[in-house]
Amino acid sequence: MTDDYLSLLTSSIQDATAPLRNYLVDLHQQYQPLREGQPVAQISLSSGEVDRFGICAVTVDGQVLEVGDSTTPFALQSLSRALIYGLALEDWGQAYLSQRVGVKPMGEFSNTILLDPKDQCPHNPILTTGALVTTSLVRGSNVTDRLRRILEMFRRY
DSSP states (O other), X not given: OXXXXXXXXXXXXXXXXXXXXXXXXXXXXXXXXXXXXOOOTTSOOOHHHHXXXXXXXXXXXXXXXXXXXXXXXXXXXXXXXXXXXXXXHHHHOHHHHHTTSOOOOOOSXXXXXXXXXXXXXXXXXXXXXXXXXXXXXXXOSSHHHHHHHHHHXXXXX
């Protein structure tokens, strides 16, 4: 391939993603000023961390579109629960996983310990009990292997 061809291809890809990039910029400008709510008391944040806000989207063909503080490292906190649920879904599939943890809406606090009275399964993978069950279902020959897979997934994402 010639440099001219690659340049033309890059330009075409950027033109195709311009509407998405503009949408992300608009979202960032709209929500950046919001200062509602309070950080969770158990989580220690520095004053500057509360004001950080970034958006990053990755297209199906691997293009990365970033706005704001998207490259600033941050703690995943409870977001990790959704990602681990996704890994368990990859490992076992939806039919098997739905027999172990429900997907009911969260009405409780995330640290609530509750089981569905009918099947004794946790209500939701984001609540503590569901997150524990989901994490235990990540495939691996031992705890270290499962943890390695989870950390690899976080690095990939």
